[in-house]
Amino acid sequence: MSNDIGPTFRSKSNGQERPISLGSAVPAGLGRTLPPGYIHLGVAKEIAPTLHEFGIDPAPVIREAGLDPGLFDDDANIIPHAALGRLLTLSVARTRCPHFGLLAGRHATILSLGLVGRLIQHSETVGDAVQSLVSNLSIENRGAVPSLTISDGMALLTFSIYLLEAESADQISDGSLAVAVNALRALCGADWNPAEVLLPRTAPADQEPYRRHFRAPVRFNQESATLVFPARDLDRRVDGADPMMREVLEERVRQMKIAQGREFSDDIRRLLRTRLTSTRCSAEAIAETLAMHRRTLSRRLKDSGIGYRAIANEIRFEIARQLLQDTEVPLGQIAAALGYSEASAFTRAFRRWSGRTPKAWRADGRLAPIAQSVNVLSSRVKHGASGSLQ
Structure with missing residues (x-):
């Protein structure tokens, strides 16, 4: 596909004007549109060389995950997010390395984020760069969603997975934060470190790989995958940022969003995943956030074939499944994070969704096929089983 889309801009270099087209700003292959549930290979391309480091031929592992090994020759190729989860599950099993996702993520660079990575390289400030990541990552990854909050002088950059069929959420979270730290060091300098790192996974026996990469305290068994750093870092200016190049890249991102289109139900899923554990998320509140009437929200979702x-x-x-499977967070804390006033209400809802209590799921559900539970939930929610807060 051609990358020469839109106008040609002019930028000054060494006192002379030079034309910049979208084609010169964006390498061939970047900017392919994504359907919901897919990602550009990007960071995941690092899985193959990481397997090589363990002396394992990646091709058979990739095939077992249902993918063509040839896809990994180009990080602009797209794969289902669910396949990424399967591949990571297989990679952990083959290498017997519980932090495989961290190893793959730490090899990735800011350019592994594709078009969005190039855009944030040319942002005026680190804050602009992070906002560009939050606003635009969906053109590179439609299986996970970032968010940024500021609290008590600290910035919290969080990555959340919002697909039911996602395997290895802990590995994906590890890799997401690993590459996010690499990107921030590319913007702030190699000596930049977060204040702390939160991970929604049990503490591994060997925590040294985490401390070595993040160079910060790492807290396991948390409710989210979050980098915490001083909010003042957002005011740092990005060295080497080219305003004209940024304008060109912003235009390409805008075109990509138009070409990609919007699936309203997917937008709601992304919005809920970033807010459900931290704020009020009734249908009325979400409609207000989107500046629309509650009835409009219901009508648009009905057109998508699913209700709020x-x-x-x-x-x-x-x-709930991710926290029960990957962490030791107490049931009462999970219930509170999901907005339930009592753990018993959460238990009743979880039993309706999965056919088991949260305690039973945690005890033996980690070994059960994930697809079975996903099918159970899909059937139940389509037939109106709720137990949720409104």
Whole structure:
């Protein structure tokens, strides 16, 4: 596909004007549109060389995950997010390395983020760069969603997975934060470190690889995958940023969003995944956030073939499943994070969704096929099983 789309801009270099077209700013292959549930290979391309480091031929592992090894020759190729999860599950099993996702992520660079990575390289400030990541990552990854919050002088950059079929959420979270740190060091300098790192996974026996990469305290068994750093770092200016190049890249991102289109139910899933554990998320509140009437929200979701309550249940189940499977967070804390006033209400809802209590899921559900539970939930929510807060 051609990358020469849109106008040609002019930028000054050494006192002379030079034309910049979208084609010269964007390497061939970048900017392919993504359907919901897919990602550009990007960071995941590092899985193959990481397997090589363990002396393992990646091709058979990639095939077992249902993918063509040839896809990994170009990080602009797209794959299902679910396949990424399967590949990471297989990679952990083959290498017997519980932090495989961290190793793959630490090899990635800011350019592994594709078109968005190039855009944030040319942002005026680190804050602009992070906002560009939050606003635009969906053109590179439609299986996870970042968010930024500021609290008590600290910035919290969080990555959340919002797909029911996601395997190895802990590995994906590890890799996401690993490459996010690499990107921030590219913007702030190699000596930049976060204040702390939060990970939604049990503490591994060997924590040294995490301390070595993040160079900061790492807290496991958390509710989210979050980098915490001083909010003042957002005011840092990005060295080498080219305003004209930024304008060109912003135009390409805008075109990509138009070409990609919007699936309203997917937008709601992304929004709920970033807010469900931290704020009020009734249908009325979400409609207000989107500057629309509650009835308009319901009508647009109905046109997508699903209701708000069903989507909210999907996201609640996904969050609960990830925390039960990957962490030792107490049930009462999970219930509170999902907005339930009592653990018993959460237990009843979880039993309706999965057919088991949260305690039973945690005890033996980690070994059960994920697809079985996903099918159970899909069937139940489509038939109106709720147990959620409205």
